Amino acid sequence: MKSFDYARAADRTDATxxxxxxxxxxxxxxxxxxxxxxxxxxxxxxxxxxRLDLSEISVTDDGGLRIGALVTNSDCAxxxxxxxxxxxxxxxxxxxxxxxxxxxxxxxxxxxxxxxxYYFYDTAMPCNKRDPGSGCQALExxxxxxxxxxxxxxxxxxxxxxxxVAMTALDAQVEIEDSAGNIRLVPIxxxxxxxxxxxxKDNILETGDLITAVILPPPIEGKQVYQKVRDxxxxxxxxxxxxxxVKMDGDTISSAALAFGGLAHKPWRDEAVEELLIxxxxxxxxxxxxxxxxxxxxxxxxxxxxxxxxxxxxxISVLKEATQAGAAA
Amino acid sequence: xxxxxxxxxxxxxxxxADSRVTLLDALRNHLGxxxxxxxxxxxxxxxxxxxVEGRRINSCLTLACMHxxxxxxxxxxxxxxxxxxALQSAFVAxxxxxxxxxxxxxxCSATAMIEEAKAGWPSFxxxxxxxxxxxxxxxxxxxxxxxxxxxxxxxxxxxxxxQAAGEQS
Numbered sequence: 082m083k084s085f086d087y088a089r090a091a092d093r094t095d096a097t098x099x100x101x102x103x104x105x106x107x108x109x110x111x112x113x114x115x116x117x118x119x120x121x122x123x124x125x126x127x128x129x130x131x132r133l134d135l136s137e138i139s140v141t142d143d144g145g146l147r148i149g150a151l152v153t154n155s156d157c158a159x160x161x162x163x164x165x166x167x168x169x170x171x172x173x174x175x176x177x178x179x180x181x182x183x184x185x186x187x188x189x190x191x192x193x194x195x196x197x198x199y200y201f202y203d204t205a206m207p208c209n210k211r212d213p214g215s216g217c218q219a220l221e222x223x224x225x226x227x228x229x230x231x232x233x234x235x236x237x238x239x240x241x242x243x244x245x246v247a248m249t250a251l252d253a254q255v256e257i258e259d260s261a262g263n264i265r266l267v268p269i270x271x272x273x274x275x276x277x278x279x280x281x282k283d284n285i286l287e288t289g290d291l292i293t294a295v296i297l298p299p300p301i302e303g304k305q306v307y308q309k310v311r312d313x314x315x316x317x318x319x320x321x322x323x324x325x326x327v328k329m330d331g332d333t334i335s336s337a338a339l340a341f342g343g344l345a346h347k348p349w350r351d352e353a354v355e356e357l358l359i360x361x362x363x364x365x366x367x368x369x370x371x372x373x374x375x376x377x378x379x380x381x382x383x384x385x386x387x388x389x390x391x392x393x394x395x396x397i398s399v400l401k402e403a404t405q406a407g408a409a410a
Numbered sequence: 411x412x413x414x415x416x417x418x419x420x421x422x423x424x425x426x427a428d429s430r431v432t433l434l435d436a437l438r439n440h441l442g443x444x445x446x447x448x449x450x451x452x453x454x455x456x457x458x459x460x461x462v463e464g465r466r467i468n469s470c471l472t473l474a475c476m477h478x479x480x481x482x483x484x485x486x487x488x489x490x491x492x493x494x495x496a497l498q499s500a501f502v503a504x505x506x507x508x509x510x511x512x513x514x515x516x517x518c519s520a521t522a523m524i525e526e527a528k529a530g531w532p533s534f535x536x537x538x539x540x541x542x543x544x545x546x547x548x549x550x551x552x553x554x555x556x557x558x559x560x561x562x563x564x565x566x567x568x569x570x571x572x573q574a575a576g577e578q579s
Contacts, residue, residue, distance in 0.1 A: 114432070180466060
């Protein structure tokens with residue numbers, strides 16, 4: 082690991098004031114320190130934000146939840162309000178990492194976790210995300226875990242997390258404070274970026290921006306499901322995951338929010354697929370059409386070709402579960 | 411150099427170390443507490459698991475200087491050869507190891523995991539998010555998936571944990 086200066090931030094103003102292009106906030110640190118050991122990330126300074134007052138889950142004025150950026154994944158998944166009103170979020174968090182990691186990983190840090198692309202992790206290889214302009218070795222290399230949607234010629238990496246996928250289906254917002262003390266809310270769908278020509282940029286955060294919370298809307302009616310497919314039964318990243326919030330009105334689908342993990346550089350949501358389902362009665366034909374629409378522009382790169390039929394099956398399976406009779410709750 | 415005070419197994423230690431020193435390296439190399447093991451050093455194997463402020467964590471993926479004032483329990487703090495903890499006794503009774511390298515991490519992890527279950531935390535395999543009635547084999551396997559055993563003593567590890575959890579419930 083390269084040497085760095087360490088500073089503990091006293092409060093939010095102190096934290097954002099200490100931020101610079103070469104300084105990184107550290108919270109749980111489970112991903113950052115891993116990457117620093119491998120010298121994939123080499124910050125000159127770490128600003129430790131763990132002592133900031135951002136560890137509470139509180140009810141918002143409109144009846145939603147404000148999850149502080151330093152709330153650990155364990156505490157968020159175990160929170161009684163999250164378990165009862167946003168079960169898809171508890172399920173998604175519990176589907177990720179291990180008990181030890183969830184005890185350290187934070188809500189804000191988890192949003193910022195970086196791709197698990199093998200070439201990003203291997204400093205002997207070119208990678209446009211780690212070293213802009215050097216090329217992408219995954220395009221024609223081993224790409225089993227890589228994107229099938231929204232990728233670019235510069236990068237086919239995926240966002241690896243589970244938590245943000247559920248938050249995307251729940252229409253959460255990310256609360257961010259900048260170094261001037263201004264607070265803004267960003268819909269989580271706009272937080273992560275597609276790779277385009279600048280895969281080095283994972284998300285919209287600018288220097289000095291500090292994630293302070295994730296805001297969940299008031300409890301949403303409908304059945305909530307999180308399904309994750311991976312190479313082993315526990316402690317593995319998603320090859321494909323789906324967070325679904327589906328409401329039935331009698332035997333008709335009245336609303337559907339579907340967010341996919343493991344398929345793209347960000348949690349993937351396709352409004353056209355949701356619109357195709359709304360107002361319709363569940364059927365194998367309808368679900369097949371939804372999968373056709375979702376995957377119309379999907380592209381495999383060799384070893385990840387299997388993700389296209391896999392995603393179709395995951396979507397159909399989850400829609401069946403979410404729309405079956407008696408699934409209203 | 412960073413100055414950090416750590417309360418380990420009830421004893422206060424003052425550490426002077428480079429900011430890069432992980433909690434794991436501080437325990438083993440600076441403080442001589444070698445019960446905690448280094449396996450992968452990347453959070454994948456769980457051999458380095460210790461209990462910090464009541465929570466099990468991977469000591470390899472956190473910096474010692476981030477823990478100023480924290481209370482830490484390592485395997486040395488859980489029991490002694492003539493006074494084993496319930497889990498340590500159960501691991502002996504069930505032969506829950508072969509080479510033993512992962513065992514301190516397994517026992518620290520399971521000690522805290524049993525408390526998590528008692529607090530009603532659900533897991534990925536819980537049918538009901540309100541949590542399971544008891545720690546079944548399936549629940550134990552899921553909750554312990556962050557601890558690898560390359561000798562594959564898993565069946566006996568699960569039996570040991572199930573026995574200890576049952577005795578404590």
